[in-house]
Amino acid sequence: MTSQTNSGSCCSPHGSCGSGATVDVQSVGVTTVYKVSGMTCGHCESATSQEISALAGVIAVKAAAAAGEVTVTSTAPLDEEAVRAAVDEAGYELVGRA
Numbered sequence: 288m289t290s291q292t293n294s295g296s297c298c299s300p301h302g303s304c305g306s307g308a309t310v311d312v313q314s315v316g317v318t319t320v321y322k323v324s325g326m327t328c329g330h331c332e333s334a335t336s337q338e339i340s341a342l343a344g345v346i347a348v349k350a351a352a353a354a355g356e357v358t359v360t361s362t363a364p365l366d367e368e369a370v371r372a373a374v375d376e377a378g379y380e381l382v383g384r385a
Contacts, residue, residue, distance in 0.1 A: 316346045316360045322382035323374055326352040331379065338373040356385055 326335060332350035335357055339348045347360040357374075359365065367384075374381040 316362050317364050318358060318360045319365065320385040321357045321359065321370060321374075322355055322385045323350070323357050323379050324355060324382050325379040326350065326355060328352055331377075334377040335374060335379055338377040339370060342369055342373055355382075 323335060326332060329352070331352050335350045336348040339345060339357065339359055342361075342365060344362040344365065345359060346362060347358075349358045351357070359370070367381075371381040
């Protein structure tokens with residue numbers, strides 16, 4: 288089961304961030320894995336994730352430079368051209384679905 292911490296609240300006095308609530312992203316969305324070329328490091332993962340996260344309906348993004356993959360969970364299937372444009376904006380190339 289994949290969970291994501293809900294970032295609806297700020298850091299606690301104990302130094303932990305988030306509200307502690309979790310969302311089961313598999314039960315609320317569609318997960319698609321894309322092949323992306325050109326990512327080589329954590330900065331690449333961050334830039335790609337940030338651009339894709341800005342797309343409407345995106346719930347979660349997990350980029351893995353070593354695998355050359357980006358896993359996107361969204362409320363509905365995304366337009367592949369919109370994902371391609373976001374990846375291009377980050378400076379990388381969307382090869383297609385994995």
